[in-house]
Amino acid sequence: MSDTKTTTAPATSSDGSQPLVAVRGITKSFGKQPVLHGVDFEVASGEIVVVMGISGSGKSTLLRIIAGLTQPDSGEVDIEGVPVIKDGVVLPAWGTKRRAVGMVFQQYTLWPHMDVLANMSLGPRRVMKENPAATRKRAEDVLAEVGMAKYLRSQPLSLSGGQRQRVAIARALMMRPKLILCDEITSALDPPVAREVLSVLTKLKKDDGVGSVIVTHDMAFASQAADRVVFVEDGRIVEQAPPRVAFRNPQSEGLRKFVEAVRWETD
Ligand SMILES: Nc1ncnc2c1ncn2[C@@H]1O[C@H](COP(=O)(O)OP(=O)(O)OP(=O)(O)O)[C@@H](O)[C@H]1O
Ligand SMILES: [Mg+2]
Known part of the structure; x- marks a missing residue:
């Protein structure tokens, strides 16, 4: 896409391409x-990363820092090679770059007194100063992408949990992000419904190259959809590998125990 000019030397990943998001020493x-x-973490364009770890290990804090909702004490965050946080300080570039990253939460975060269209229009109207007709057209298109075309004028309270999360993803997409951060967005849903919601993220990657960083315990989903599994323990990334490697041959004691516990839970 177009606005990828860098003002300083871009971070580069091992294959030489620039990561979409790079976090260093957080x-x-x-x-x-x-x-x-001191977390180091990179996400490539269009990549699906599944983040796992026991409760309290720091997963949500890491995602919130990448989303700009929590300020780190120290460390750096680059988006598309542009520093947006340096030495723990948020830089002015964050204002323009933050749109590349959207976030969806576990709790349904739609405004209950506004219909789906109004919820989806807030960001584009306020931040992007888009006109109502253009916003509506995009809302229709984006809802169709997440399988919710019929629900443009529905009230959030009339939707099921899975439908609400699909609308929440659609609302994030209205800002045209290149990466969506998902913090346990399916943990309140039944497994088949959860899988449908997560499959939206696979579709977005395939159709539009939109990547995601997904906190979930769903190992079956991770095995099928993740390019990489990242395991967080006590505020450190202790292991990252493609799902097959991570789950079949975990290197750390922590991931081995985690995999066993989740398998036992889902058996
Ligand atoms: N705003 C906050 N104020 C004080 N402590 C916090 C805050 N946010 C997180 N913590 C603490 O930081 C630690 C890591 O929390 P975090 O929410 O990042 O973990 P998590 O891996 O997402 O856990 P879970 O799987 O339960 O969601 C926890 O001990 C938590 O209590
Ligand atoms: Mg959490």
Whole structure:
């Protein structure tokens, strides 16, 4: 896409291409409790990364820092090679680059007093100053992409949990992100419904090259859809590998135990 000019030397990944998001040396404490200890993490364009780890390991904090919702104590974040956080400080470039990254949360975050179209229009109208007709047309297109074409004028409370999460993904897509961060967006849903919601993310990658970083325990989904599994333990990334390698041959004790526990849960 067009706005990828860099103002400083871009970060490069091992194959020489520029990562969409690069995080280096991120630390974060809440009060006296250290939560992230110098995390390095990269996401390539169009990549699906599944993030796993036990409760409290720092997954949500990492995603919130990438989304610009939580400020790190130190470390750097680049988006498309442009520094947006340096030494823990948010830089002005964040204002324009942040649109490349959308986020969807576990809790349904649609405004209950607005219909689907109004929920989806908020960002484009306020931030992108788009006109109502153009916004509506895009909302129709984006809803069709997530299998929700019929629900443009529905009230969020009339939708099922799975439908709401698909609308939440659609709302994030209205800002034309290149990466969507998903923090346990299916943990309140029954497995088949959860799988339908997650399959939207696979489709977005295939059809539009939109990547995602997905916090989920769903190993079957990760095996099928993830390019890479990242395992977080005590605020560190201790292991990352393609799903088959990560699940069949975990290197760390932590991931081995995690895989066993999740298998046992889902058996
Ligand atoms: N805003 C906050 N204020 C204080 N402590 C926080 C805050 N956010 C997170 N923490 C703490 O940081 C640690 C990591 O939390 P985080 O939410 O990132 O973990 P997680 O891996 O997402 O866990 P879960 O799987 O339960 O969602 C936890 O000990 C948590 O209590
Ligand atoms: Mg969390």
